[in-house]
Amino acid sequence: MSVAGLSVSLGRRRILSNIDLTVDNSQLVALLGPNGAGKSTLVRALAGEVNADRGQIQLQNKPLHSWRRPALSRHRAVMPQKVDLQFPLTTREVIALGRPRENVRQRARVIDELLALLDITSLQQRLVPTLSGGEQQRVQLARVMAQIWDQPGPRLLLLDECSSALDPAHQQLIFQRLKQLAMDGAGLLVAVHDLNLAAQYADRLILMNNGQVFAEGDPGTVLTEENLASVYGLDARVELLPEGYPLVIPRQQSGQRPQSAPSPNLL
Template structure:
């Protein structure tokens, strides 16, 4: 697999505090890489360093072998697409218009037919055809997340960066989002996704990077990374790691049984 991102010794500071510390990581085309870790660990900040939206105090991020700072905004927009946690739109655009925004970086470079095909595919993949004429501002959190993902997919970039794309979604749509991520990787794209659900990450990611206190404490295949000892050390909770029917690790918190006596 070719390398999309090379991250070397990256440190990021926000609000006077170091959030990401001396991170080394490679991201490859053809894979889904999941960033997991407790709240405040630095996952979203690390993703922001990849997007170019979070300044790097020390170290370097390279995209396609070139330092990120040497990329123009237009070239970045045609190379990497970003889904942020906050799906905000300031004006009451319709869902269709929001999805169409994903084609903005390609204005003058593609035909109307190519744009229409990309938009139609994104709408189908995210199951939002019934929402297209509704104002984006009137949607539920989950509906906004799916519409925003459709915009990202319509952008048709080689790199896709997703920050907690399943946070507001029901069980079915959580699975569908990660199935989409897998299909993007199967087509040769590099996908980085921030997730909280360790079992979902184990089922759908090729590799998992655990982030704790701004550092990557482990990176590798899910079965190698998600050991009970490591999860307990990072999250501060005892867990069982069980084999799911599909063979992937299933991470379940240990719960003390509480029996209620009745007269």
């Protein structure tokens, strides 16, 4: 996907201004920024859910609006920040929504693979509204992944905070799966608040502030003490780990209680 000069207003307020970005095949791109930076609006614009004031969005060098919906659904899938499902559907039935009009045996195979992949096999007959927030998030991610799973040609995932309700172990699991999907040829744009999780798994970071791209590049280039202070107002130090990615460690402010050592998923 490529985006050039994208600007979006909601009501009378300009939310996004002159956004340029690309998401290539075999690449996991993390979208960062504080609350209100425009991340969710950008994902919605790329999904075609909100109209742009100006700018171009192309998927595989073809304008997004010119794609026929059946073809688009096989190449691009979107997970919004919040999915409020109140219907009494089981986990298995929700995931099946990502594979309509398919051979029953083939659909069952894909569902079984995703259940195991996202550690939700034990939940497959549970009604989704009865699950915890983190469990529901993994079910919805499985549904979205099912949509493009084993499809031929280019595949793109747009994910808005797909791990926000997960415990640290499942955050790691999910991003391991997303990274593998990128290594298998898919392109992924993932809006995330956890800076260290993004640094660990993303090939490229896009840091937004006030509806604009503030910085873009590899984790070591984007996650600097200066950028964190300018965008988040965060006083932190950044250390390069032996694994090759940076770790963001907020400094303790005077008057605060001493805290234990930071976990890898600090923010």
